Amino acid sequence: MLKSRGGNQSDYADVVYGTVVSTVPIQVQLGNNLMLTNVFLTTGRAVSDYETTVKVDGSDKKVQIKNGLKTGDHVAMIRSDGGQSFYIFDKV
Numbered sequence: 001m002l003k004s005r006g007g008n009q010s011d012y013a014d015v016v017y018g019t020v021v022s023t024v025p026i027q028v029q030l031g032n033n034l035m036l037t038n039v040f041l042t043t044g045r046a047v048s049d050y051e052t053t054v055k056v057d058g059s060d061k062k063v064q065i066k067n068g069l070k071t072g073d074h075v076a077m078i079r080s081d082g083g084q085s086f087y088i089f090d091k092v
Helices: none
Strands: 014-023 026-030 034-036 039-045 052-055 059-065 073-077 086-091
Touching: 026 039, 026 073, 026 086
Parallel strands: 039 086
Antiparallel strands: 014 026, 014 073, 026 034, 052 059, 073 086
16 A cells, blocks of 8 residues: 555654754754654653552552653654654653
8 A cells, every 4th residue: 555655665654763952832853953843743641741540558549640851852753644743652
């Protein structure tokens, strides 16, 4: 199916790496001259602050996981088809 679409392999999804330069709003620098803004970025749970419930000594406790991105963090992203959106899935 992909072969029938034509184009280069780089036109499809692949993993790219960048550096967080701002967190509000989120901006990631990709390479030397490409700056990705929040319009193009989606963050996964592994790079976000969130609340979850865990069982401690037989009872459920709510805990906050503080794993949000910080300026200077290096991130791994999946570049979607055509390079119009990027999913940040982990810190490197």
